[in-house]
Amino acid sequence: MRWWSVANLLSNVGTWMQLTVQNLLVLQLTHSAAATGLSLAVQAGPGLLMGLVGGAAVDRWPRKLTAAVSQAVLGLVAFTTAVLLATGQLNYGILLALAAVTGLIATIDGPACALLGNDLVPTADVPSAIAVGSLVHSVGRLGGTALAGVAVGTLGTGAAYAANGLSFLFVTAVIPFLRPAPAALRAPSGAPERAAPAAAVQEPEAGGSAREGLVFFLRRPRLVGLAVITGLSAVFGRNYTLTLAVLVTGPLGAGAGAFGTVSTVLAAGGILGAVLAARLRNPSVTLVGLLAAAGALLQVVAGVSPSLLVLLVLVLPMSVVESVSDTAGTTVLQTDPPPHMRGRVLGVWRTLSTAWGLVGPPLLGLLMQVAGARGALVAGGLIIAGAVLAGKLIGPGRRAARPAPAVGTCPA
Numbered sequence: 001m002r003w004w005s006v007a008n009l010l011s012n013v014g015t016w017m018q019l020t021v022q023n024l025l026v027l028q029l030t031h032s033a034a035a036t037g038l039s040l041a042v043q044a045g046p047g048l049l050m051g052l053v054g055g056a057a058v059d060r061w062p063r064k065l066t067a068a069v070s071q072a073v074l075g076l077v078a079f080t081t082a083v084l085l086a087t088g089q090l091n092y093g094i095l096l097a098l099a100a101v102t103g104l105i106a107t108i109d110g111p112a113c114a115l116l117g118n119d120l121v122p123t124a125d126v127p128s129a130i131a132v133g134s135l136v137h138s139v140g141r142l143g144g145t146a147l148a149g150v151a152v153g154t155l156g157t158g159a160a161y162a163a164n165g166l167s168f169l170f171v172t173a174v175i176p177f178l179r180p181a182p183a184a185l186r187a188p189s190g191a192p193e194r195a196a197p198a199a200a201v202q203e204p205e206a207g208g209s210a211r212e213g214l215v216f217f218l219r220r221p222r223l224v225g226l227a228v229i230t231g232l233s234a235v236f237g238r239n240y241t242l243t244l245a246v247l248v249t250g251p252l253g254a255g256a257g258a259f260g261t262v263s264t265v266l267a268a269g270g271i272l273g274a275v276l277a278a279r280l281r282n283p284s285v286t287l288v289g290l291l292a293a294a295g296a297l298l299q300v301v302a303g304v305s306p307s308l309l310v311l312l313v314l315v316l317p318m319s320v321v322e323s324v325s326d327t328a329g330t331t332v333l334q335t336d337p338p339p340h341m342r343g344r345v346l347g348v349w350r351t352l353s354t355a356w357g358l359v360g361p362p363l364l365g366l367l368m369q370v371a372g373a374r375g376a377l378v379a380g381g382l383i384i385a386g387a388v389l390a391g392k393l394i395g396p397g398r399r400a401a402r403p404a405p406a407v408g409t410c411p412a
Contacts, residue, residue: 001120001129005136007174008117011071012140013147014167017160018078020148022099025085025157029092042096046103047354052210054107055347058115059213059340067116068175070109075168077102078161085158111346113171118334119180124281127331131278134327138270213344222285222336223345225391226329227352229285232387233292234353235360236380237299238322240266242364243380246373247303247311254308265312266319273323283328289388291325296384303377 026036058066081098084090114133121129151159217223241263248259298318305311337345368376 001117001132003174004117004120004178005132007171008113008133009136009140010167011171012137013144014078014160014164016141016144017148017151018164020145021152021157021160024152026092026095028157029090029095035092039096039099041358043099043103044354044358046100046107047350048358050104050107051349051351051354052214052344052347054350055111055213055344056210057108058111058343058346060343063112063116063119064175064178066108067112068172070105070112071168071172071175073105074102074109075165075172077105078165078168082158082161082165085156085161107347107350110350111343114334114346115342116175116178120178122181123335126335127280127283127327128278130331130334131274131280131327134277134323134330135271135274138267138274138323142267142271210344210347213341214348216337216341217345217348220336222332225285226288226332227349228391229289229292229384229388230329231352231356232384233296233322233325234356235363236367236383237292237296239360239364242361243368243373243377244302244311244315246368247305247377248308250373252305252308252311258308262308262312262315265315269316269319270323272316273320274327276320277324277327280324280328280331283331285329285332286392288325288329288332289391291321291328293385293388295322295325296381296388298381300378300381300385303374303381 022039023036026032026039030036077098081090081095084094117129117133118126147163148160151163244262244266245259248254248262249256252258295318298314298321302311302314302318305314333345333349334342364376364380367379371379
């Protein structure tokens with residue numbers, strides 16, 4: 001697990017280096033902001049269209065081999081981009097094609113690597129492993145963003161792609177030496193097996209179709225509830241690069257440097273939240289909802305901040321709470337389904353998360369156009385908190401009996 005975490009840290013640093021310079025590269029090639037947005041949409045598109053298929057592939061194929069091959073292919077794409085840049089052969093059309101290939105491979109690589117990391121620890125430690133992954137992602141994002149500027153300034157834009165390619169190769173080299181936790185450790189010792197109720201829905205078998213994964217997801221109230229909470233939070237609560245940027249530079253009358261400070265505090269809160277989330281053992285959808293509601297209410301207060309100082313004081317706990325909520329939700333998502341269904345469930349989740357990632361910014365931008373930055377923050381926070389409260393009030397009356405969780409799942 002230590003080797004896997006180091007490999008993931010390097011991979012995240014490389015990925016964020018590439019993502020940071022990609023928009024700059026598109027602007028250099030096209031001098032068009034619209035073209036930049038199109039390149040991002042092309043890379044995200046496969047997640048929306050092929051997420052289900054990618055998840056089914058992860059359930060069907062050997063996990064270590066799948067992760068190793070997908071990492072190697074992503075590294076090849078990064079190296080190809082670097083070579084084309086160095087030789088002056090890269091144009092916008094080729095860049096779009098490479099972005100589409102990256103997005104397509106990521107539909108398999110994402111769930112394969114996430115589940116492979118969970119396989120390396122006993123079941124009781126899976127929440128901690130997920131929290132470590134969240135911490136690695138946050139640190140990698142900070143490091144990659146910072147190193148991108150250094151790389152571009154000293155070695156050129158292609159250096160970021162080359163560095164990302166090397167990071168993928170390192171992960172590929174580490175994977176064959178990873179040892180999954182023994183099967184005996186994956187179930188709590190002495191835990192009795194419980195028979196599922198007679199009315200329980202028959203679970204799909206291993207290696208089944210993407211459609212079976214979607215049906216399983218929709219028939220699992222916990223997963224549907226988690227999707228609703230996370231989707232609302234993603235659309236109305238987490239687009240701080242948009243809402244807080246406008247709030248800081250507009251109503252609060254500060255500059256771009258001040259928003260940089262806010263962004264740093266947000267990142268620090270995310271890291272602290274990931275560390276705290278490592279202590280989770282049996283997170284539930286209820287916990288995810290309560291934490292999301294708490295973060296949303298802090299967002300409401302942040303929306304009416306009279307000064308930058310007050311906003312900075314609120315941003316830290318807001319980011320911490322939301323980071324813990326995200327980690328708890330990821331834990332439920334990756335442990336609630338039986339092992340042979342987890343790839344397909346993550347495939348469904350990738351499709352959903354891509355959808356609200358594409359819909360969220362325009363919808364939030366429209367809300368800001370109508371209500372302003374303060375109004376968008378306040379309204380968004382109230383929508384999230386209200387939805388969680390409504391779900392809590394109507395949930396008990398509609399809860400039906402469900403099968404006992406399989407090995408590695410968390411009770412509600």
